[in-house]
Amino acid sequence: MPTLIDFRRRIRSVKNTQKITRAMKLVSAAKLRRAQERVFSARPYAGQMLEVLRSLARRAEVRRHPLLAVRPEEKVLLLLLSGDKGLCGPFNTNVIRLAERFLEARRNGFEPQLITIGKKGRDFFRRRRQALAAEHINLFVRAVEYRQAKEIASQVIDLYTRQETDAVYLIYNEFKSILAQRLITEKLLPIEGILPTRVEGGAAVPGKEAYERPPTQPAAPVGEAPTGEVDYIYEQPPAELFDRLLPRHVEVQVYRALLESAAAEQAARMTAMDAATGNAEEMIERLTLEMNKARQAQITRELIEIVSGAAAL
Amino acid sequence: MLPTALELQIVTPERLLVREEVHELQVPGRDGYMGILPGHAPLLSELQMGELSYRKGNHWSYLTVFWGFVEVLPHRVIVLAETGERGEEIDVERAQAARQRAEERLKRIGDPEVDLARAQVALQRALIRLQVAAKAGGPGALAPGRLPEEPTHVP
Structure with missing residues (x-):
């Protein structure tokens, strides 16, 4: 039977933990707001970029550009976006597990290559003795640039143009809403129809309706009246323009994924820490109740002792 | 009928800089500055670093843009800049400091540690920033006496 002092100690310790989880929740809520803003403010560029690329592709003879070259997918490269830190619920686990399955499925005589972003992904695959083509860490410590x-x-474009890889995929958490992240597997290279194809990689985590933000649209091009297929005036050969635009497009895709992942991580952490704070609260209530019971039992016992002591006299 | 206004959008990967109806603009194209009026023929060009200005009614606004692309259609213009900022946002002190640093580096020509091309670009950037800040006349803009010399645009 734990004594009163034991209960008090445990309650104090749980309270301290709760203070930490609550602080973490508040911090990630603030960070989330900023990350979310960045996701939203990066959308116009990605949208307009697509618009210009499509517009150019429609008008100009799109010559065979190395980044558009489709080869049989033998050597695959995976770009995995995980977080640098833990304590964010299933955020890292989910994305790593999906990457693991992806690599397993693509083992076809050629070992798939892997580039990890974030410490969690790197550490996991290092323990597995998986060779990493490259690793990037501490991107998310400050705002992604x-x-x-x-x-x-x-780096990825270089590997692709040197034909060391035939296809590049991205796996990351998409920021869907505060309570839901979605796992995305996306083809980065070869650039397909100037639009990346999307494969739904996992079911969305269902969230509470009340918190749900309006669904985030994939950077949709701004609605435009058909512009007429007149050719451009070029300041330089269109092929040269295309050479400049396509790598930029890949950069933007990576940038967007990084921002999405950063926002999703903060959202996951906020949700996880909110749950932890709630659990701590529950635990404190239970412990308090038990402590009170123990105290009453002790008082009763003391009373009985006094009463029976008096009766014996 | 030709349109009388242009829908101008200036975006960088980080944010949307401008989204406005304008009547005239000037952009630093690859081969020099271009003036664009409503109804311009479709044009696609790379940008270099420089000053972008646009007129809305009688009011001119100034921005810096550093590399990127511009797409012109008769009724709209999209500027995809790698970086850029509105004149009012420019940190003049920082630009001054950057200019001094670059100039000092350029004095040490022949020093193997100095990356000449980079120093030149840095100087250019700083000068453009100062010029745009002065024109925008935002807080902290240069006093008229201290106007920086016209930057020469890289060939």
Whole structure:
């Protein structure tokens, strides 16, 4: 039978934990707001980029560009976006598990290559003794910058144009709403029809209606009246323009995925920490109840002792 | 009938800079500055770094843009800049400091540690920023006496 002092100690310890989880929740809520803003403000660029690319592809002879070249998919490269830190519910586990399944399915005589972003993914695959083509960590410590996406994209483009890989896939958590992240498997290269194809990688985590934000649209091009198929005036050969635009497009895709993942991570952490705070609350209530029972039992016992002591006299 | 206004959108990967109806604009195209009026023939060009200005009614606004693309259609213009900022947002002190740093580096020509091309680009950037800030006349803009010299645009 634990004594009163034991209960008090446990309650205090749970309260301290609760303080931490509550603080973490608040911090990630603030970070989430910023991350969310960045996701939204990056959308116009991605949308307009597509618009311009499509517009150009419609008008100009799209010559065979190395980034559009489709080869039989033998050597596959996977870009995995995980987080740097834990304590965010199933965020990392889910995405890593999906990546693992993906790699398993693609083992076809050629070992699939892997580039990890975030410490969690790297650590997991290192323990598995999986060779990593490259790793990027600490991207999410501060706000993701475009230059980081550029670096990753150029690495991937380089591997692709040197024909060391035949297809590049992205796996990441998409920020769907505060309570739901969606796992996305997306083909990055070869660029298909100037639109990445999307494969739904996992069911969305159902969230409470009340918290649900309006569904996020995949960077849709702004509705436009048909512009007429007149040719452009070019300041330089269209092929050269295409050469510049396509890598930029890949950068933007990577950048967008990074932002999505960053926002999804904060959302997952916020939800996880909210649940943890709730659990702590529940535990405190239960312990308090038991402590009161124990105290009453003790008082009763003392009373009986006094009464029976008096009766014996 | 030709349109009388242009729908201008300037975006960077980080954010939407401008979304406005304008009547005239100037962009730093690859081969020099281009003036664009409503009804312009479709055009697609790369941008270099420079000053982008647009007129709405009688009011001119100034921005910096550093690389990217511009697509012109008769009724709208999309600018995809790699980075850019509105004139009012420019941190003049920072640009001054960057300019000094770059100039000092350029004085040490021949020093193997100095990346000449990079220093030149840095100087250019700083000068463009200062020029745009001065024109935008935002808080902290240069006093008229301290106007920086016209930057020469990279060939």
